[in-house]
Amino acid sequence: TTQQHAAPALVLDPTGSDRQGEDAALRARGPLTRVNVLGEQAWAITDPKLLKALLMDARISKDAHRHWPRFPTHTQEWPLALWVGVRNMFTAHGDNHRRLRRLVAPAFAGRRMTALTPRIEQITRELLTSIDRAAPGTPVDLRERYAAVLPIRVIGHLMGLPDNHIPDFRRTVDSVFDTTLTTDQAAANTQDLYAILTRLVTTKRAEPGDDLTTRLIQARDTDGLGGGLTEQELLDTLLLVISAGYETTVNLIDQAITALLTHPQHLAAIRTGALSWDDIVEETLRWKAPVPLLPMRYATTDIVLPKSQGIIRKGDAVIAAYSAANTHPALHGRTADRFDPARPDKAHLSFGHGVHACVGATLARLEATTALRMLFARFPHLTLAIHATQLTPLPSFLSHGHRTLPVLLRP
């Protein structure tokens, strides 16, 4: 550990300008390495085996309030304060985590998601019809008009979001994932977001519906389900489900479309039946993790790592480097950095692992396969409108997508 501490921390690039390069640099520094996360120090874990073990380790907590000595006094000026300070399942530990997760998880179970398929297809069809009106030869931004709209409309349906609340959520959730904001901009966005969440709760209290927002409000107001919720937990759970269910899935759809348009041989293999849409979605999740790095976890005690990999001291922060782990040669050999949906083993950690593993993984996969299948059926000759090297990344190390995805529907 002396050596690990002596090496200067690698400063994570807030602009996310070179995901693949930064992942390679992180891996080159060993299975775990010191990083500077917008001014706060953490251990980035890039080795897939070690990362999986730590994600299963009960000595590691996501609760900054209880287990990060830096919080809140030193992190008040930190742009990611919202990520670690929220009171919901994302940051809860132990029994608290089980209580908060139980209120939400059943709504996203496999059977429920299968029943949602017709609704997802209907929304997708409507979106395709609206972009179909573009004139031949005119570029269409598929991120803005398609990838970004489907997930928010689906989560909006499940949560009972009134249509006129959706633009506010899109804007503020985008900013939650933007790592180039100043502290003041991030704080202003957080304030904005809570105003929008409060308005949602007020609206749904007055007009309950058959949706998850209403059920969470009932859990809060009647103290009935699983021991109830505080008002803060209610707002932060709504914030979590709306934001986790949105930005991430937008990136998955964006990256999968981009991957297919730049690897036409795999699109051809789908058409012959040699590959499935599931293969494409799974390999995209592995190759372009929608959430490349996940803040934060904390050691609740000194943790001595196996094979003399070092010690993580009590109170140290840990950031899961999912993207670097997914493309680690130890997991996928020399072709780890290549998009190859035909590889038999597409193992990845993009949805996390262990008790905090993504609640919405089934929904995300269903949305993405539906979006791809219906898009390429409607526009079989779809192409990028600019060269792939001109696509610009989102300004973020927490969100891996493109600012825009200009395509020609009928070149």
Ligand code: HEM
């Ligand atoms: C947690 C990824 C879609 C809801 C997570 C985590 C990741 C993740 C990395 C955190 C794991 C950790 O603690 O390290 C993704 C990706 C998605 C996606 C890549 C899309 C491609 C969704 C959707 C929902 C959702 C559609 C809808 C409800 C959640 C929730 C948690 C979570 C509630 C917190 C779980 C917990 O802490 O117990 N997701 N997610 N996600 N995700 Fe997703």
